[in-house]
Amino acid sequence: MSLRQRLAQLVGRLQDPQKVARFQWLCGVEAPPRRSADPREDEKAEAPLAGDPRLRGRQPGAPGGPQPPGSDRNQCPAKPDGGGAPNGVRNGLAAELGPASPRRAGALRRNSLTGEEGQLARVSNWPLYCLFCFGTELGNELFYILFFPFWIWNLDPLVGRRLVVIWVLVMYLGQCTKDIIRWPRPASPPVVKLEVFYNSEYSMPSTHAMSGTAIPISMVLLTYGRWQYPLIYGLILIPCWCSLVCLSRIYMGMHSILDIIAGFLYTILILAVFYPFVDLIDNFNQTHKYAPFIIIGLHLALGIFSFTLDTWSTSRGDTAEILGSGAGIACGSHVTYNMGLVLDPSLDTLPLAGLPITMTLFGKAVLRIFIGMVFVLIVRDVMKKITIPLACKIFSIPCDDIRKARQHMEVELPYRYITYGMVGFSITFFVPYIFFFIGIS
Numbered sequence: 094m095s096l097r098q099r100l101a102q103l104v105g106r107l108q109d110p111q112k113v114a115r116f117q118w119l120c121g122v123e124a125p126p127r128r129s130a131d132p133r134e135d136e137k138a139e140a141p142l143a144g145d146p147r148l149r150g151r152q153p154g155a156p157g158g159p160q161p162p163g164s165d166r167n168q169c170p171a172k173p174d175g176g177g178a179p180n181g182v183r184n185g186l187a188a189e190l191g192p193a194s195p196r197r198a199g200a201l202r203r204n205s206l207t208g209e210e211g212q213l214a215r216v217s218n219w220p221l222y223c224l225f226c227f228g229t230e231l232g233n234e235l236f237y238i239l240f241f242p243f244w245i246w247n248l249d250p251l252v253g254r255r256l257v258v259i260w261v262l263v264m265y266l267g268q269c270t271k272d273i274i275r276w277p278r279p280a281s282p283p284v285v286k287l288e289v290f291y292n293s294e295y296s297m298p299s300t301h302a303m304s305g306t307a308i309p310i311s312m313v314l315l316t317y318g319r320w321q322y323p324l325i326y327g328l329i330l331i332p333c334w335c336s337l338v339c340l341s342r343i344y345m346g347m348h349s350i351l352d353i354i355a356g357f358l359y360t361i362l363i364l365a366v367f368y369p370f371v372d373l374i375d376n377f378n379q380t381h382k383y384a385p386f387i388i389i390g391l392h393l394a395l396g397i398f399s400f401t402l403d404t405w406s407t408s409r410g411d412t413a414e415i416l417g418s419g420a421g422i423a424c425g426s427h428v429t430y431n432m433g434l435v436l437d438p439s440l441d442t443l444p445l446a447g448l449p450i451t452m453t454l455f456g457k458a459v460l461r462i463f464i465g466m467v468f469v470l471i472v473r474d475v476m477k478k479i480t481i482p483l484a485c486k487i488f489s490i491p492c493d494d495i496r497k498a499r500q501h502m503e504v505e506l507p508y509r510y511i512t513y514g515m516v517g518f519s520i521t522f523f524v525p526y527i528f529f530f531i532g533i534s
Contacts, residue, residue, distance in 0.1 A: 107351035108276075114283035116343050120225075121218030124285045214285045221344075228341030229288065231334070232301035234414075238469070239462075240308075241422070242520050246465055246528070247458045249445075251437045252315045254378075254426050254521070255371050256308065261419035263307040263363055267300040267356065268412045269399050274298075276352075284346040291347065294411075299348045302356030303363075305338025310364060321444045378423040379430040388427075389514075392420035396506055409502065413509035420510075421517020428522050434534075435525050457533050464533075465524040472519045476512040484508060 094102075106112070117123075216222050230236050237260075244253030276297040286292065313327035339357065342348040348356075378384050399412045429435050438445060448454060481504060485492035488503040499505045528534035 104351060107354065108349045110279035110281075110284045110349065112350055113279045113343055113346060113348075114285070117285055117346060120221050120344055121216055122222075122285055122287065122344070123215045123217075124282060125213050125215055214287055224337070225341040225344040228305075228337040229301065229345055231338050231341075232304045233290075237418075238516075239466070242465055242469065242524070243462060245422075245520060246461045246524065249316070249319070250426075250435050250521075251375070252312070252319070254422065255315055255375050256311055257419055257422050257517075258371055258374050258378075259307055259311045259364070259368070260304065261415055262367055263303050263360055264300055264415045265395060265399070265412060266363060267298055267303045267359065268415070270298060270359070271295040271300070272399070278347060279349050281346065286346045288345040288347055291411075296348055297352050298356035298359050299339070299342050299352040300356065301342050302335075302339045302348070302353045303360045306335050306357050306360040307364065309334040310360075311368070314368065319443055319445060321446050375426075379427055384427050385424045388420050388423045392416040393510065396510055410499065410505045410509045413506050414513045417510040417513035418517040421514035421519075422521050423517075424514075425518040425521030425523075429525055434522075434529055460533055461528060464527065464531075465520070468524055468527065469516055469519050472523075473512060473516050476515050477508065480508045480511050 241253055241257055241260075244250075244256060271294060274297045275295050278292060278294075278296045309331045313324075313331060316322075317324060317327055335357070339353045342353060343350065378388060381387070393416075396413045396416045399409070481495060481498065482492055484490070484504045484507045485498050488501070490498050490501050490504055492498050499508065525534060
């Protein structure tokens with residue numbers, strides 16, 4: 094057997110959905126039993142679900158629910174050119190829902206744009222379930238909107254800004270690569286889909302794995318030598334964080350082993366090539382006279398390019414959200430630097446020593462997070478209410494169904510880019526200005 098054949102065989106084994114299902118089974122996740130042939134048995138089994146819409150399964154064949162085996166909706170057809178499943182549709186086969194029981198878990202989140210709901214599953218190891226739910230959240234919006242502001246407001250603005258630069262670069266390249274390779278998610282069955290929020294995106298590489306690799310490695314690279322702490326702490330953090338996020342995606346049924354390995358190796362390559370330029374990029378964003386115009390134009394052009402790679406899916410909006418956040422944070426840091434609101438410590442004060450945690454220090458940190466997050470969430474909500482109807486009106490797109498309207502590039506791109514651009518700008522300018530004004534900076 095030639096080397097090429099061996100590699101192809103290895104790729105096939107690593108991409109096998111049975112291995113994902115086997116990992117889930119070892120971790121205590123099983124698909125619910127199939128419906129019985131006797132309808133009266135099903136009616137009895139479904140009775141406990143009547144009072145809980147969160148756990149209630151939809152009838153097979155009903156609109157928006159699981160379809161009977163053999164229906165078109167249960168299929169995951171390949172692209173005409175053999176390049177994988179179409180984007181913007183459910184990846185893998187939809188398993189039928191069985192009767193609920195107290196030991197079952199539903200999907201973490203419904204897909205807000207497609208309306209897709211995940212499967213119920215029998216979970217026998219709840220500590221692992223909670224651990225991997227936490228691990229998968231380390232790659233979701235809620236984590237990012239807390240993590241980056243916490244660094245910028247409370248720990249080290251320079252490290253926070255540069256983490257954002259790396260995150261934007263890694264996530265953008267990962268999302269675009271997905272739409273070029275176009276490999277579908279692991280098929281279900283045999284895989285149990287515990288999460289469907291990103292199920293309409295392609296699978297290769299795993300951007301959760303990329304983020305879960307890039308962030309801890311970058312944190313250690315950016316802080317070691319700048320802050321005083323033992324290197325062993327960083328060497329422990331990296332494999333723990335990375336493995337938790339990567340294994341959580343297999344546990345959730347969203348990625349094959351190959352997707353995870355590819356995401357990890359791809360991130361290492363990106364960091365090896367681009368990390369030496371992060372300092373240059375951050376200095377340019379802060380000091381160059383025309384930096385805001387270049388930042389906005391470049392990020393907008395990258396967003397338009399990503400929207401042309403394939404048909405609509407939720408990844409289009411995620412990419413625009415990432416680019417908008419990066420552009421907003423960079424522009425905000427430019428204004429903040431030129432106004433002298435936040436100044437980085439001089440080089441002769443490095444390495445920085447950690448301050449002793451006092452009640453005053455802790456109270457200010459909590460107050461900054463509370464005030465800052467309230468302001469950021471208000472900005473996000475207001476901008477969402479403004480940008481979607483405005484984009485629909487400008488491009489003559491019906492706005493009755495927001496979900497369908499957002500499937501148009503003319504709506505989704507400006508909504509995500511402008512909204513999260515303002516969120517990013519608030520994080521690095523408006524909120525620090527509020528802190529300075531009320532005396533808690």
